[in-house]
Amino acid sequence: MNSNTTVLLETVNFAAEKHRNQRRKDVEGTPYINHPIGVARIISYEGGVVDIEVLQAALLHDTVEDTDTSIAELELIFGPTVARIVQEVTDDKTLPKQERKRLQVEHAPHCSHQAKLVKLADKLYNLRDLNRCTPTGWTAERVQEYFVWASMVVRGLRGTHPTIEEKLEELFKQRGV
Ligand SMILES: Nc1nc2c(ncn2[C@@H]2O[C@H](COP(=O)(O)OP(=O)(O)O)[C@@H](OP(=O)(O)OP(=O)(O)O)[C@H]2O)c(=O)[nH]1
């Protein structure tokens, strides 16, 4: 038995249970878990990254922000490194939205290499998702603003992973950002 396989399946199962009642903002109401799985897949399949703790953190990256999960719970089940990476990519939801967005830009350069990989893949997934379809209630201006803001965050993550960064730059170029 390959224990990394067991660990990854435990992790994806935990994330699926936590996100079980959540849907993406697209008209089809895609299950939310498609997003964390897709973020982990970008890091693994597209990025060639084999660091198991980064892949676990990618699967768990929105559990604390968007579900009843705590960092202490993640630390107990998945250990201190995975918990720390998720902590680094978790916004403080008690702050107003504009402040949270500003803090992502400010904090990005100071994140660990592992957290930067998760942040890059999270942005790449969400930008591709915006190209696929507009979330319900979003105007074209709001979509464009998300691209502009994401490019400011990604600027602070440069030098982390050349091929993932190239894919992001191509999407920004297409939008004139
Ligand atoms: N493109 C897209 N995004 C969707 C969809 N459904 C849910 N989201 C989530 O919405 C967030 C971006 O929307 P915003 O309005 O900027 O943020 P908010 O959810 O905090 O209000 C992302 O959160 P996040 O993953 O935490 O990343 P971040 O944007 O906070 O970095 C993304 O995962 C969808 O159908 N398409």
Ligand SMILES: [Mn+2]
């Ligand atoms: Mn996310």
